[in-house]
Amino acid sequence: MASLTTTLGDYAFQNVFMNASGVHCQTEAELDQLAASPAGTLVTKTGTLEARAGNPEPRFAQLALGTINSMGLPNLGIDYYIAYAERFQEKHPGRPIFLSVAGMKPDDFPLLAQKIQDSGFTGLTEFNLSCPNVPGKPQIAYDFDTTEAILAAIFKVFKKPAGVKLPPYFDLAQFDQVAAILNRYPLTLINSINSLGNGLWIDPATDTTAIKPKGGFGGIGGQYAKPIALANVRAFRQRLRGDISIIGTGGVTTGRDAYELILCGANLVSLGSILATEGLGAFTRLSSELESEMAKKGYTSLAEFRGQLKTL
Numbered sequence: 001m002a003s004l005t006t007t008l009g010d011y012a013f014q015n016v017f018m019n020a021s022g023v024h025c026q027t028e029a030e031l032d033q034l035a036a037s038p039a040g041t042l043v044t045k046t047g048t049l050e051a052r053a054g055n056p057e058p059r060f061a062q063l064a065l066g067t068i069n070s071m072g073l074p075n076l077g078i079d080y081y082i083a084y085a086e087r088f089q090e091k092h093p094g095r096p097i098f099l100s101v102a103g104m105k106p107d108d109f110p111l112l113a114q115k116i117q118d119s120g121f122t123g124l125t126e127f128n129l130s131c132p133n134v135p136g137k138p139q140i141a142y143d144f145d146t147t148e149a150i151l152a153a154i155f156k157v158f159k160k161p162a163g164v165k166l167p168p169y170f171d172l173a174q175f176d177q178v179a180a181i182l183n184r185y186p187l188t189l190i191n192s193i194n195s196l197g198n199g200l201w202i203d204p205a206t207d208t209t210a211i212k213p214k215g216g217f218g219g220i221g222g223q224y225a226k227p228i229a230l231a232n233v234r235a236f237r238q239r240l241r242g243d244i245s246i247i248g249t250g251g252v253t254t255g256r257d258a259y260e261l262i263l264c265g266a267n268l269v270s271l272g273s274i275l276a277t278e279g280l281g282a283f284t285r286l287s288s289e290l291e292s293e294m295a296k297k298g299y300t301s302l303a304e305f306r307g308q309l310k311t312l
């Protein structure tokens with residue numbers, strides 16, 4: 001029988017699947033439903049220093065092969081998610097979870113880091129450097145100088161396990177440059193990838209965009225993102241220090257997709273668009289499909305094939 005247990009840094013998880021930040025994780029009720037699902041762990045909605053209402057609706061749409069969204073980081077504020085995480089760890093000792101946070105400007109990041117450092121939170125923190133959907137705000141991790149400055153400021157105050165959520169990169173020189181920066185900091189993980197930023201979808205019946213914010217531009221997820229996600233996980237696995245783990249995100253709609261992200265080096269696999277469109281049942285379906293794929297290949301544990309992609 002195949003086991004889906006996994007590890008990331010010093011942490012162990014009963015199942016390799018988790019939600020992707022932003023999907024089914026904004027409120028306590030949603031987070032509790034994730035906790036009661038087969039997912040091995042969960043991550044909160046990206047929290048900012050102050051609560052945010054986000055962008056005007058409609059701001060999310062299901063497409064033929066995935067989703068488009070321009071949510072604009074609606075969230076209940078970092079204090080809400082820290083309080084939830086503290087309560088969670090009291091109720092569920094030994095079940096580590098992730099906080100996701102983002103600054104609206106670079107100077108917010110050390111403030112967020114200090115808040116979490118000063119809290120009782122014992123899990124892992126994902127600093128989101130890649131939200132494509134806040135009007136007027138660039139995706140930080142496409143600006144390498146700002147990325148380095150933010151990491152330096154975070155790690156001046158932050159001593160707990162930390163990671164960064166990255167946007168997709170498309171050029172091998174970018175992978176080299178970003179990995180060189182990341183390897184200089186005591187990161188426990190990266191999460192790759194966030195949505196493909198600023199896609200556009202047009203309704204053939206009405207010639208209009210699918211969502212309202214930013215003239216219809218939005219982050220693309222689902223099957224459209226899979227080859228890019230595989231490439232990003234693989235490229236970073238080849239370049240990052242061995243002690244930096246990877247959460248593989250992007251384009252996972254079947255157990256086979258998850259298997260391929262693990263072949264590229266993922267320690268955990270997170271579900272965004274498919275969780276948004278199929279609901280929590282996706283964890284059960286994908287777990288069983290991944291077990292079948294492993295059985296077909298003769299594997300009983302994820303460690304046997306993690307990172308073992310074959311090339312010609």
Ligand SMILES: Cc1cc2nc3c(=O)[nH]c(=O)nc-3n(C[C@H](O)[C@H](O)[C@H](O)COP(=O)(O)O)c2cc1C
Pocket residue numbers: 020021022023045046060067069071073100128165193194195220221222223225249250251252270271272273274276
């Ligand atoms: C509705 C929605 C909201 C999202 N909000 C966030 C967020 O708050 N923080 C974040 O890091 N990523 C956010 N994302 C990106 C996802 O976490 C994920 O990286 C992306 O959707 C790619 O995965 P997928 O192909 O499985 O959808 C959001 C995605 C969707 C669809």
